[in-house]
Amino acid sequence: MKTLHLSNRTISTNLPAFVMGIVNATPDSFFEKSRGGAEEALRLIDEGAEILDIGGESNRPGSEYVSGEEEIRRVIPVIEEVRRHSDIPISVDTRKFKVMKAAFEAGADILNDISALEDDEGLAPFCAETKIPVILMHKRGNPSTMQKNTVYENVFDEVNEYLERRVEFAKKHGIGDEKIWLDPGIGFGKNVRDNFELMRRCGDFLGGKYPLLMALSRKTCIGEVTGREISERLSGTIAANLLSVTKGASMIRVHDVKEAVDSLKVMRAFFEG
Numbered sequence: 552m553k554t555l556h557l558s559n560r561t562i563s564t565n566l567p568a569f570v571m572g573i574v575n576a577t578p579d580s581f582f583e584k585s586r587g588g589a590e591e592a593l594r595l596i597d598e599g600a601e602i603l604d605i606g607g608e609s610n611r612p613g614s615e616y617v618s619g620e621e622e623i624r625r626v627i628p629v630i631e632e633v634r635r636h637s638d639i640p641i642s643v644d645t646r647k648f649k650v651m652k653a654a655f656e657a658g659a660d661i662l663n664d665i666s667a668l669e670d671d672e673g674l675a676p677f678c679a680e681t682k683i684p685v686i687l688m689h690k691r692g693n694p695s696t697m698q699k700n701t702v703y704e705n706v707f708d709e710v711n712e713y714l715e716r717r718v719e720f721a722k723k724h725g726i727g728d729e730k731i732w733l734d735p736g737i738g739f740g741k742n743v744r745d746n747f748e749l750m751r752r753c754g755d756f757l758g759g760k761y762p763l764l765m766a767l768s769r770k771t772c773i774g775e776v777t778g779r780e781i782s783e784r785l786s787g788t789i790a791a792n793l794l795s796v797t798k799g800a801s802m803i804r805v806h807d808v809k810e811a812v813d814s815l816k817v818m819r820a821f822f823e824g
Contacts (some may be wrong), residue, residue: 553762553801555602557640557660558682564601565814567822569802571642572600573768576625577609585704589632591756596637599812602661604804605629605654606644606824610665610739619649626650627657642686648673655681663764665690665739667717668724679725686732686764687717691740704744707752710745715757732802733757734764746772750791754799762801767791769806789814 554563564570572595576588592603607625608617622645630641633666634657643654644798644805648671651662660683667687678685691700691708703709714733721731735749753763767773774780774789787806792803793814805811 555640555661555762555802556684562601562640564632565810565819566601568800568815569597569601570599570808570811570815571602571764571802571804572596572598572808573804573806574603574605574629575609576605576629577608579746588629592633593636594627594637596633596810600639600808602640602642602802603633604642604644604663605659606663607650609627610644616646619647622647622650622667623653627653630654630657630659646670646674647805648677652677653787655683660684662686663734664688665736668721669717675721675724678721678730682727682730684730684732685721685726686734687714687721688734689713689719689736689739699700701740701742701745703741703745706741706748707755710749711756718757718761728761731761732764733761734766737765737767740817743775746770750795751798753795761797762803763799764802765792765795765800767795768804771822785810793818 552563553569555560555569574592576596595603597624605626607622626643632643638760640661641659642663643651643659644663645651646666651674662678662683663686664674665688718731735753735756737746737749753765756763768788769781771786773784775793777784777787779787789810792811796803
């Protein structure tokens, strides 16, 4: 059984992996149908999401960062409205201390940081103090430049070494082992071949000591393999998610919650015999 240790409780799932539903409180996220606010969040809860990931800054290739004030303006009303209806764990996709602090005070539970605590020195002490879990992701550069440098000598070793350094940084600042999750950053400064290498070996990062999030939903690498546009990548996403879970992923971050839950239920039945 997979577990997630929040600041004030521990949750678990009876599926092979947690299902995290994506709520993009942005006007420019790469999958248009994922853009929305509280209404979208509540719909994903109804579809079976176990965690919500709310973001106010697009990280798609070519996007530009926005201010912390703008992120707060986009994200906090969504969190507040969700909290009027549900106690579902809420993750916030941000790189900024001021955004995470405001989100935590509004009821958020998890930091999902594409910068792995690099971009804001206030984040690590805050996570340690509040005892919230943190998801540490690998990327190169920033979204506006990351796909201009996708060459690695050994992609797994380089991503693994980076995540190991960021884990040590988190622990040095008082974040407990049980609060650390990893994300290899599929699509963040990698080519299609390397993305699939990271999927194949996703359970091997840091020797499998830390649980892993895989964020594959409708990404470019799936489109490159299938020849499908973003709106047609659901089947490819389901296949990639299930294969990643068989390789060790403990959470999948998805746009299509209902389909993800159904596919994991079939997987569970298959392996239970």
